[in-house]
Amino acid sequence: MQSVARSIALAGLLGLSAGFAQAADSTxxxxxxxxxxxxxxxxxxxxxxxxxxxxxxxxxxxxxxxxxxxxxxxxxxxxxxxxxxxxxxxxxxxxxxxxxxxxxxxxxxxxxxxxxxxxxxxxxxxxxxxxxxxxxxxxxxxxTPIICVNVDLLKAAGVDPDKFPDNWNDMVALGKKLNDPAKGVTGFYFQWDITGNWMYQSLDFSNGGQMLSADEKTATLDSPAGVKALQTLESFAKAGMPNLPSAQARPAFAAGKIAIFADSSSNLGKATAAIGKSFTFRTYPFPLQSVDGRLPxxxxxxxxxxxxxxxxxxxxxxxxxxxxxxxxxxxxxxxxxxxxxxxxxxxxxxxxxxxxxxxxxxxxxxxxxxxxGWYAFPGPNGLKIIDVIKGHLEAVVTGKKTAAETAGAINHDVQALLQ
CATH class of the missing domain: 3.40.190.10 (Periplasmic binding protein-like II)
Structure with a gap:
């Protein structure tokens, strides 16, 4: 009995000690x-x-x-x-x-x-x-989505950085002017593949659009704003924009190989450090295409x-x-x-x-x-919807599908997953 009592007392002390250790050092x-x-x-x-x-x-x-x-x-x-x-x-x-x-x-x-x-x-x-x-x-x-610009390349082409365009049509046209294949320079790049369809949402919302209806039961990606967003992506493809993942596009801009780069402001710290004094770069606002336009x-x-x-x-x-x-x-x-x-x-x-x-x-x-807000799709298929949208967007960016062909298809596929 004394042995059992000692064992119980020892176990109690060990448990108490362990409890104190846990309280003193929480991971x-x-x-x-x-x-x-x-x-x-x-x-x-x-x-x-x-x-x-x-x-x-x-x-x-x-x-x-x-x-x-x-x-x-x-x-x-x-x-x-x-x-x-x-x-x-x-x-x-x-x-x-x-x-x-x-x-x-x-x-x-x-x-x-x-x-x-x-x-x-x-x-x-x-x-x-x-x-x-x-x-x-x-x-x-x-x-927020922003436009990063290599000012040195602008000035070399005779473009005043204080008169940088505030709309996609002029921006893409300027990008075509700045293309220099001999030097490996891409005039314009839109970082479309950022996680969660974020840059695509930026285009849609900047046109006053939304992903779903107010009651979240109906997909609205084929609305006028949604179609315009896809047409904008299509214009990038028609201008000869390459399809680069973030892991390649961001170093390329820092190396002076992309003149106009639509990207996330989250990259500013790394870009600033990587560029150093090799060239001057400047940021501009992401174009709002509607009076009620918003940015995610x-x-x-x-x-x-x-x-x-x-x-x-x-x-x-x-x-x-x-x-x-x-x-x-x-x-x-x-x-x-x-x-x-x-x-x-x-x-x-x-x-x-x-x-x-x-x-x-x-x-x-x-x-x-x-x-x-950065829109979150409801229901158990939320992650799958993100992947489905990305697949449709890549087809437009690479020139395999037109905006007109994609609008109905992307809306149909998202609607199916909502149900």
């Missing part, structure tokens, strides 16, 4: 998509956070190769109860996790810390992660997935730091994404002076009033 598992523009920022944020919170460790899981892959990994993990504690989710796919009750609402955490205003969370930015009247995600890195906000947002009440306290500290003034300053200085935290933007020592000295970054900030 948070974090998943984000493999994005060269944010990886360095995540690492620096991790280092700063752990220094300020010695009892909490951040463990980055193997990065997914895209937001879609990250979502697929989460959905598979949910089946066996194996989920990360924090996910930096593509803004167009937040809904896919909220609809499946995998995400934790953050309202209570925000209110307990004094509310959104005290934390510096812009109301417009918070709307990006708001569903069912709750905050499920706080934007971490936000981008790109990027990702931090979501809490752990349902463990104790771990949630540590997870919220991390999310609050990453989306707070310091975390957002680190993120913005490493990338071309702009922050969602107003304290970071308005404090001179953080990002206030930085943006004043970086005119190329100001283009994206000036487009904030035109932003709308």
């Amino acid at each position: 948070i598992n974090v998943l984000y998509a493999n994005d060269r523009t944010t990886a360095e920022a995540h690492e620096e944020i991790k280092t700063r956070f752990e220094a300020e919170n010695p009892g909490i460790k951040i463990r980055f899981l193997a990065p997914a190769d895209s937001y879609e892959t990250a979502t697929q990994n989460i959905l598979r993990g949910a089946l066996i109860g194996d989920l990360p504690d924090v996910l930096f989710q593509g803004q167009n796919l937040i809904r896919s996790l909220v609809d499946r009750n995998l995400a934790v609402p953050l309202n209570g955490f925000i209110e307990a810390d004094g509310g959104a205003d005290k934390l510096g969370y812009d109301a417009g930015m918070l709307r990006i992660g708001t569903l069912k009247n709750s905050y499920y995600a706080i934007p971490f890195a936000v981008s 906000a790109g990027g990702n947002a931090a979501m809490m997935l752990t349902k463990d009440a104790e771990k949630q306290k540590a997870v919220w500290k991390y999310i609050k730091f990453a989306t707070g003034p310091i975390g957002q300053t680190i993120m913005a200085r490493h990338t071309g994404y702009f922050p969602s935290n107003s304290i970071a933007v308005n404090t001179p020592d953080l990002l206030g002076d930085f943006y004043k000295s970086q005119p190329n970054y100001q283009t994206s900030l000036k487009q904030i009033p035109s932003l709308t």
Whole structure:
């Protein structure tokens, strides 16, 4: 009996010791998509956070190769109860996790810390992660589509950079003028293949269009705005635009081999560093083709997935730091994404002076009033719809199908998956 008692007491002490160890050193598992523009920022944020919170460790899981892959990994993990504690989710796919009750609402955490205003969370930015009247995600890195231009190539062709065109027809015509096969220079490139059909949505929304009807039961990709978006892509193909993946197009622009480059502002940090002083480049707004035209906000947002009440306290500290003034300053200085935290933007020592000295970054900030959500398709086929749309777009970009041929087909296929 004494031996049993000693065993029970020892087991109790060991259990108590293990409990204290867990409380003293909490490890948070974090998943984000493999994005060269944010990886360095995540690492620096991790280092700063752990220094300020010695009892909490951040463990980055193997990065997914895209937001879609990250979502697929989460959905598979949910089946066996194996989920990360924090996910930096593509803004167009937040809904896919909220609809499946995998995400934790953050309202209570925000209110307990004094509310959104005290934390510096812009109301417009918070709307990006708001569903069912709750905050499920706080934007971490936000981008807009922009036009990046090699000013040296413009001037060499006798074009005044202050008179750069503000519409696609003139821009594509200028691109044809700047084509120089002998020097391997492409005059114009539109980065159409960015994840989640984001650049295609930019064309559609800038024309005043939408993906689905207001009740989300009917596909509207063949609306006048949708047709115009496809016709714009077709005009790029007819002008001889090559079909380059991001992994090739972005280095080509940095090497001075693309004159006019429609891309995400998220690439500004890497482009600025890669270009250095080899040539002058300048950014211009993405053309709005309608008075009610809008642009989808790109990027990702931090979501809490752990349902463990104790771990949630540590997870919220991390999310609050990453989306707070310091975390957002680190993120913005490493990338071309702009922050969602107003304290970071308005404090001179953080990002206030930085943006004043970086005119190329100001283009994206000036487009904030035109932003709308990066559309997320409803239902279990949301990811499949993204792939189907991409296949149709590639056929147009490569000249295999016309806009007229594609409009009805793309709408039909999306409608079928909605049902």
